[in-house]
């Protein structure tokens with residue numbers, strides 16, 4: 103038996119634009135993605151028997167093949183022609199589910215990376231990303247991590263310099279958002295404000311965290327906020343507590359604010375905790391960049 107563990111990091115979107123819809127139903131996007139410190143712990147053990155076993159701790163997510171981590175193990179075996187000698191996967195779930203933080207995609211990415219290591223298949227990042235794309239558009243990004251410009255359906259990735267150090271408060275209200283439902287709504291919505299992705303990439307390259315904060319923009323925000331007013335309310339609280347900028351991540355409902363000073367970030371956490379007692383909150387610093 104061989105065993106290994108990996109951190110599976112969540113992501114936030116510094117920008118998110120939906121630029122088109124393909125005939126197969128997929129959407130073209132243009133977004134700046136950022137891995138964050140918040141992570142699940144994924145442990146894989148191979149040579150355990152004859153089938154795939156998954157257990158998820160800290161969440162009532164199903165542990166069958168509706169779980170993206172399970173499907174990642176199945177896909178790894180079929181893509182590599184590896185006979186299954188028994189795979190046991192344990193996920194310690196810390197990332198909120200259906201939150202716009204790529205929780206499922208990052209678990210799947212970690213499983214692919216771990217199995218490549220444990221079975222000595224040496225597929226390397228590029229091939230793992232190709233396999234990961236079959237599981238979901240965010241999986242290739244989660245395999246590599248860090249700060250990236252994502253285009254196509256999210257799989258055309260360009261690495262960007264690390265974002266400048268800033269304090270981030272992440273806040274997820276206790277509601278679940280269905281990403282497909284938001285995409286359906288955005289198809290018929292008038293997009294009033296789009297991100298300036300080029301300017302965001304330039305601000306990141308210049309290490310200018312004020313400009314990064316000014317340029318935060320997510321075209322999905324008005325759509326999700328129309329269904330869940332908590333989104334605008336939380337972003338408003340983040341700004342009134344001194345955030346340089348605050349937006350929703352992905353299809354939501356998680357929101358984040360960027361703060362210059364750690365004490366402001368902490369005060370925002372305290373205010374949000376008092377206003378929204380059921381809310382999931384975390385406070386971290388982008389200095390800890392996450393890359394594989």
Ligand code: ATP
Nearest residue numbers: 169170199200201202203204205206209240281352
């Ligand atoms: P994205 O930002 O990539 O759209 P998300 O953060 O909005 O993702 P997830 O947490 O990945 O959403 O959950 C989306 C759906 O995937 C949920 O309905 C959930 O039941 C399902 N799912 C399957 N496997 C997992 C997993 N390992 N972790 C979280 N969700 C999973």
